[in-house]
Amino acid sequence: MRMFQVCVCGQPLRLNEQPTPEPKGTEVLLKVLAAGVCHSDLHIADGYFDMGGGKKLNLEDRGMKLPLTLGHENVGEVVAVGPDAKGVKVGRRVLADPWIGCGTCPACLRGDDNLCRTMKSLGVFSNGGYATHMLVPHPKYLFDIGDLSPERAAPLACSGVTTYGALKKVPTLKSEPTVIIGAGGLGLMCLALHQKMGGHSATVVDVDPAKRDAAKKAGATHVVDGGAPDATQQIMKLTSEGAGAWAVIDLVGSSASARVGYDSLIKGGKYIIVGLYGGDLTVSLPPIPMRALTIQGSYVGSQHEMKELMELVRAKGMPDVPVATRPLDEVNAVMGELRAGKVVGRVVLTPA
Ligand SMILES: [Zn+2]
Numbered sequence: 001m002r003m004f005q006v007c008v009c010g011q012p013l014r015l016n017e018q019p020t021p022e023p024k025g026t027e028v029l030l031k032v033l034a035a036g037v038c039h040s041d042l043h044i045a046d047g048y049f050d051m052g053g054g055k056k057l058n059l060e061d062r063g064m065k066l067p068l069t070l071g072h073e074n075v076g077e078v079v080a081v082g083p084d085a086k087g088v089k090v091g092r093r094v095l096a097d098p099w100i101g102c103g104t105c106p107a108c109l110r111g112d113d114n115l116c117r118t119m120k121s122l123g124v125f126s127n128g129g130y131a132t133h134m135l136v137p138h139p140k141y142l143f144d145i146g147d148l149s150p151e152r153a154a155p156l157a158c159s160g161v162t163t164y165g166a167l168k169k170v171p172t173l174k175s176e177p178t179v180i181i182g183a184g185g186l187g188l189m190c191l192a193l194h195q196k197m198g199g200h201s202a203t204v205v206d207v208d209p210a211k212r213d214a215a216k217k218a219g220a221t222h223v224v225d226g227g228a229p230d231a232t233q234q235i236m237k238l239t240s241e242g243a244g245a246w247a248v249i250d251l252v253g254s255s256a257s258a259r260v261g262y263d264s265l266i267k268g269g270k271y272i273i274v275g276l277y278g279g280d281l282t283v284s285l286p287p288i289p290m291r292a293l294t295i296q297g298s299y300v301g302s303q304h305e306m307k308e309l310m311e312l313v314r315a316k317g318m319p320d321v322p323v324a325t326r327p328l329d330e331v332n333a334v335m336g337e338l339r340a341g342k343v344v345g346r347v348v349l350t351p352a
């Protein structure tokens, strides 16, 4: 098998080859059909997240082992199953839920693998799908895609379930406007799922006019330039009674986006942070109780949410998000384009 791996943090991925593994125990071997390129791949390749104030969260300290095959948005065809892998057949096309926990802690036993303290996520802490083949440790992490196209289904594994998990945290989804900060791949997915979930209306915020246009075309009720000096006032004017937003989903997660998002809340509002751009936010404490504000983090999604998302897509159709396919061998170029902010929607790699 061939795979593109992080060998040294901060350097381009390297093409390596090794014998294709035989699945053992409950493992399932997939031939990769489609692997989405996610913004967090850039951070994983760099080896750290920016914690703000010059501090870094080093991923090797957190258990990331090199060399590592990136790629956590994967669809593959089952080509071999271990002797204990039940309920999965060779030839099936499946989405791999990459958010895999230890399997034994209380969070994992509830199906909240995304809250496990020792995650083994595919493409983050174990080898992912920027490869011709990949191993998935258990069939419970596989979801049949039926006749969905592999390249359109692949982004559901991260961009899909991450935005679905965030939208599920919005109590006012169906009754009030929701503000979505960021109109990149994640933002357009969030907007599309918001509609499929019966969302009231969406105001999308982005600093890039091309991305605002894409959001407008994709059905955003309003768009706001997040870089405008009065961005907060504009958002507040467009949401509940001109008094602010009941819910802001921040898919960027920078110091600037957090400032705009948090400051746009109405009394009782909720700021949900998803993006991992990095930075920090200073907030005054008294307004949190006095205005009953919530700051909530949302990390990918649980197994239940992945299952619900697949059911939603089956019932309401695939989210209409721009997807471009590129050969796996172009992975380093694609990551460069993503880093330069040149990607609208999602790029999905297809092994030749
Ligand atoms: Zn991702």
Ligand SMILES: [Zn+2]
Pocket (backbone or CB within 6 Å): 101, 102, 103, 104, 105, 106, 107, 108, 113, 116, 117, 118
């Ligand atoms: Zn666990």
